[in-house]
Amino acid sequence: MRRWPYTFIVGVSVAIGITVLVASNHVGLSLKDPEGFLGPAYVRLPLIAVLMFSAGIVPQAIHRYGIKRIPHGVREIIRTEWTWYRFSHIAVGLLAFYACYVSYRNLKSYLPLLREDLYDNALQRMDYWMFFGNYPATIMHDVLGTGVSAQVLATIYISYLMLIPITLGAYLVLHKDASIGAWYATALSLNWVLGTASYYMLPTQGPAFFQPQLFRELDGSGASALQQSLFRNGSAFREDPTGDSIYGIAGFASLHVSVVFTACLFFERTGIPRTLRVVAWTYFAGTVLATVYFGWHYVLDDIGGLVIGWASVSLGAWATGNSGRNLKKERRARERAEAGSGEGPPGGSQSTAGDEGAGGTVVSTA
Incomplete structure (x- = not known):
């Protein structure tokens, strides 16, 4: 099954696609394409891929052929290093991610129609007990304040909508080892699938929607504006599910935490530069704080996200097929080998034997 690294996630995306079609027919609603950064996902994801493709090709063309021969350099790099098979891997990765994401958003929207019971009261009491008779958000407001901290944490929380698709596009386009891009696309896509299951397993709204009086001092930040927008859309959806609004309120588990944690773990496993990993983990810490600070999630929601x-x-x-690989060790071995030979591989990368093995998967040591 794993000779082609996308076999599993294509099967998963088909399965969740069938699930959302069945659910859509059951509730009598048509599927909707959720809007996001730079427009609908079917516009956003290809645009990101094109931008990442340009970011990867143009600097190489300048380095190899000079700034005056960029068009020629781009043509040569595409002709010698890019195949239709490589393009197909990028397309499949984006399509699988898109299918899982759109299915997740629609199934999330059907939540109030299929599960009317909520568990906010139980999770709120748990938070109150864990923090010795205090609400965690209230403690954070007292410690961090509700001014500059609110703006910083709001920026971190909202930027997730832009950064995650960009990192996916970067790995799919810029990494020559197709199985690595497939790994990241699979991991991100699984967040949508598992997150959907968690919503139906333990439906909640989140502290800001269950007890909004605790968060009134935060009005004016981007995060609070997003909450107000979600509340309006949620109310409109409940009044008329057949309208244009899509329901987007769900607490358990926190997919902000799960997706960013996925990215950080993946960066660790693939051994990106230490500075970037530190930045990623710092961003993750800010994301966790923001989920509780703004009342998006209970503490148990964040644990579920982990x-x-x-x-x-x-x-x-x-x-x-990457579970047994130590990519950090592989990279160090390549660096030692290149240092010993006194020269790097042509074009800055080299391929191992079997580049087109395992069902044609391109495996690069770059």
Whole structure:
């Protein structure tokens, strides 16, 4: 099954696609394409891929052929290093991610129609007990304040909508080892699938929607504006599910936490430069704080997000044939080999034997 690294996630995307079609027919609603950064996902994802493709090709063309011969350099790099098989891997990765994401958003929107019971009261009491008779968000407001901290944490929380698709596009386009891009696409896509299951397993709204009086001092930030927008859309959806609004309120588990944790774990496993990993983990810490600070999630929601993130990376590694690989060790071995030979590979990368093995998967040591 894993000779082609996308076999598993294509099967998963088909399965969740069938699930959302069945659910759509059951509730009598048509599927909707959620809007996001730079427009609908079917516009956003290809645009990101094109931008990442340009970011990877143009600097190489300048380095090899000079700034005056960029068009010629771009043509030569595409002709010698890019195949239709490589393009197909990028397309499949984006399509699988898109299918899982759109299915997740629609199934999330059907939540109030299929599960009317909510568990906010139980999770709120748990938060109150864990923090010795205090709400965690209130403690954070007292410690961090509700001014500059609110703006910083809001920026971190909202930027997730832009950064995650960009990192996916970067790995799919810029990494020559197709199985690595497939691993990341699989891991991110699994977040949508597992997150959807968690919403239906333990439906909640989140503290800001269950007890909004605790968060009134935060009005004016981008995060609070997003909450107000979600509340309006949620109310409109409940009044008329057949309208244009899509319901987007769900607490358990936190997919902000799960997706960013997935990215951080993946960066660790693939051994990107230490500085970037530190930045990623710092961003993750800010994301966790923001989920509680703004009342998006209960503490248990974030714990659930950690579990989903770990499971997504681990299952993605297995599904793409990367579970036994130590990419950091492989990179160090290549660097020692290149240093010993006194020269790097042509064009800055070299391929191992079997580049087109395992069902044609391109494996690069770059």
